Amino acid sequence: MKVVRSVVLGALAAAFVTVGVASPAMAVDRTCYDGYFCVYKDLNFSTGNSMYRFNYSDNDWSSGESAIYHADSSWRNFYSRTANVCDYGSFGLHKTMAVLGDGWELSYSSSWNDKGEGHKWSTC
Numbered sequence: 766m767k768v769v770r771s772v773v774l775g776a777l778a779a780a781f782v783t784v785g786v787a788s789p790a791m792a793v794d795r796t797c798y799d800g801y802f803c804v805y806k807d808l809n810f811s812t813g814n815s816m817y818r819f820n821y822s823d824n825d826w827s828s829g830e831s832a833i834y835h836a837d838s839s840w841r842n843f844y845s846r847t848a849n850v851c852d853y854g855s856f857g858l859h860k861t862m863a864v865l866g867d868g869w870e871l872s873y874s875s876s877w878n879d880k881g882e883g884h885k886w887s888t889c
Contacts, residue, residue: 824883851889
C-alpha cells in the first residue's frame with residue numbers, strides 16, 4: 766500500500782510541476798505568404814508591430830484590423846489579383862492610393878503613409 770501511495774503522490778507532484786512551469790511565448794508569424802496581400806503597420810515590412818494577411822477584399826480596416834487603419838506604412842501583394850489600397854476621405858471621395866500587382870511590394874511611401882482605410886481588388 767505504501768508503494769502505491771508513493772507512486773500516486775510522485776505522479777501528482779510531477780503533474781503539478783509540469784503544469785506550474787510556464788512555457789515560452791510563441792513567436793508571432795508575420796510572413797507574407799504566397800496567395801496573400803499583406804499590410805504592415807511599420808515601414809520596410811518591419812515585423813516588430815502589427816501586420817495583416819488578406820486573401821479576400823476588405824474595404825474597411827477600421828473594425829477588424831484597426832491597428833493598420835490610418836496606420837499602414839508598407840504593403841506586399843502575393844495574391845493573384847491587383848490590390849488597390851483605398852482612402853475613402855470625407856464626403857464619400859474615394860481615392861486609390863496604391864496599386865500593387867501580383868508580386869509587387871512597396872516598403873514606404875511618404876504620400877500614402879498612414880492613410881489606408883481598406884483594400885479592394887478593383888478600384889476604390
